[in-house]
Amino acid sequence: MKILHTADLHLGRQFAGISLDDDQGEVVGQIVQALKEHRADVLVIAGDIYDRAAPPASAVRQFNAFLARVAQETSAAVVMIAGNHDSSDRISAMSVMPDARRALIRGAVSANEKALVLQDEHGSVAFSALPFSYEYAARECFADETMSTPEDVLSAQVAAARRNVPKDARWIVVAHAFVAGGTAGESERPLARVGGVETVSPEIFAGAHYVALGHLHRPQAVGVPHIRYSGSPLAFGFDEAGAPKSMSLVDIDGTGHVTIEEIAFRPLRGVRSLKGKHAELLLAEPSADFIKVVLTDDVPVIDAMKRLRVLFPNACELRYERDRRAPEIKALGQGRTIVVDPLDVIGDFLAFVREDAMSENERTIVTGVLDDLRRGEELA
Numbered sequence: 001m002k003i004l005h006t007a008d009l010h011l012g013r014q015f016a017g018i019s020l021d022d023d024q025g026e027v028v029g030q031i032v033q034a035l036k037e038h039r040a041d042v043l044v045i046a047g048d049i050y051d052r053a054a055p056p057a058s059a060v061r062q063f064n065a066f067l068a069r070v071a072q073e074t075s076a077a078v079v080m081i082a083g084n085h086d087s088s089d090r091i092s093a094m095s096v097m098p099d100a101r102r103a104l105i106r107g108a109v110s111a112n113e114k115a116l117v118l119q120d121e122h123g124s125v126a127f128s129a130l131p132f133s134y135e136y137a138a139r140e141c142f143a144d145e146t147m148s149t150p151e152d153v154l155s156a157q158v159a160a161a162r163r164n165v166p167k168d169a170r171w172i173v174v175a176h177a178f179v180a181g182g183t184a185g186e187s188e189r190p191l192a193r194v195g196g197v198e199t200v201s202p203e204i205f206a207g208a209h210y211v212a213l214g215h216l217h218r219p220q221a222v223g224v225p226h227i228r229y230s231g232s233p234l235a236f237g238f239d240e241a242g243a244p245k246s247m248s249l250v251d252i253d254g255t256g257h258v259t260i261e262e263i264a265f266r267p268l269r270g271v272r273s274l275k276g277k278h279a280e281l282l283l284a285e286p287s288a289d290f291i292k293v294v295l296t297d298d299v300p301v302i303d304a305m306k307r308l309r310v311l312f313p314n315a316c317e318l319r320y321e322r323d324r325r326a327p328e329i330k331a332l333g334q335g336r337t338i339v340v341d342p343l344d345v346i347g348d349f350l351a352f353v354r355e356d357a358m359s360e361n362e363r364t365i366v367t368g369v370l371d372d373l374r375r376g377e378e379l380a
Contacts, residue, residue: 001120003172004035004076004263005248007046007214008232010085012059015236015271015290016316021058023268027233028066031247034263035074038249042118043076046214046230047083047132047176049091052343053358054367067094077102077118081131083176083214084191087363088131109133109141109153113161117169122254124169128161130154132176132191132215150177150191151200158204170256173208176215179222182229187217187236189344202227209256212248219246219262226258235271238292238317242272269314275321278304284311292317342370 011024035043050059070076080103082091092107104116106129115126138153139145142160147153154177165171178184178191180199192198202223205211211227217240219231230248235241246262253259270289274281278301281293291312295304297320305318346366347358358366 001042001118001125001252002038002040003042003044003210003212003250003252004031004038004040005044005046005212005228005230005250006031006233007044007176007212007230008048008083008217009045009063010048010051010232010234010236011063012055013051013236015314018290018314018316020234021062023234024059025062026268027265028062030265031233032066032069032073034247034249035070035076038263040074040076040249041120042127043070043074043078044127044172044174044212045078045080046174046212047081048085048214048232049080049083050086052085053087053090053347054343054363075102077104077116079104079116079127079129079172079174080106081129081174081176081214082107084132084189086132088133088137091131104129106131109138109157111142111156111160112164113157114164115161115166115169117166122170124166125172125252126165126169127172127174128158128165130157130161130173130175133157149196150198151204154200155204162207170209170252171207172210172212172252173205174212174214175205177213178215179213179227181222182213182216183218183220185217185237186239188215191215209252210250210258212250218243219248225260228260233265234267235290238271238273238290240271241292242270274312278308281308282311286311288312288314291315292319294319294321296321298322343367 013020049063070078082088088107091105095105104127109131113128113130115128117124117126133153135147135153138156139147142156154175178199179202190198205227209226213229216229217232217236219229221228228248231245233245235243245265249261249263251259272289273292273294275294275296277297278295291314293308293315305315308315343366350358
């Protein structure tokens, strides 16, 4: 059986304020093409379909059109879960209508994780889809107030799923987590409260023949080849400049052994850094890539970014190398800087204060207020 594993689409996301709609439309089209070319039996999307709980309408339309193409142009089953950026209710709503024989869509945590069981010439392959859940929701679901970490939550989910795997079936687990040993980047949002331990042990997945993970944006195996992140289709920060992006084609044989092939994505626009003197960079080939510029000039250049954007319209960041060398002007703090959506801040605050997620009605109200504020700033 062939499984195409991808994750972290983050539809609706921007790169330094620049829309990624066209870029994301291109990569989801490449996923459909890969399904067709490799005759994959199953498409796995391991969470973070959208970039935020209340995605823009354009992102919802884009994903709906993508799923329609998968259903109409391929015979692949779909196994999909909510990630920490998604609204569990929104993802759960997608599971109402699809053909239950070829779809397993899980948004909210459940104490009875039923598997999608598919057949090939060797027998049964069971897929368990374990959506991301914060501790407060899992405590209620599993009636266990002692849950305090992501590992507690995922351990309970895996145990619930294991009970529903048919005897002698090969077992595929889909989860959205930070598994210990994985390499994180700058664009992943933490999965635990400040000061908490967000990693989970790979030993949790004992017995699974393949673990399809989402959350970390770099393609990588964790500890063993069969516990794997597909990574995100696009780079979302300059720390990923030049890093390859791929989806994982997983072939599981009759014994449960898997072979994995990386299928490269071909983005419309790359993410890269340019370094040199301003006058030299003005002689470079024009590019629509997202660019970070590091100037080696000894003195500031007048209208440096404005002039560079004639060649590089998506230049997003400009720094001088001399500033990085001078200790007297180093920024305080060595931690990574993360741009956080205000809606996420408010949602996390509510979850922290009352241990209950923001409701859909509250989310709609807050989104409207934030939109009004943004429009006011644009008019000012």
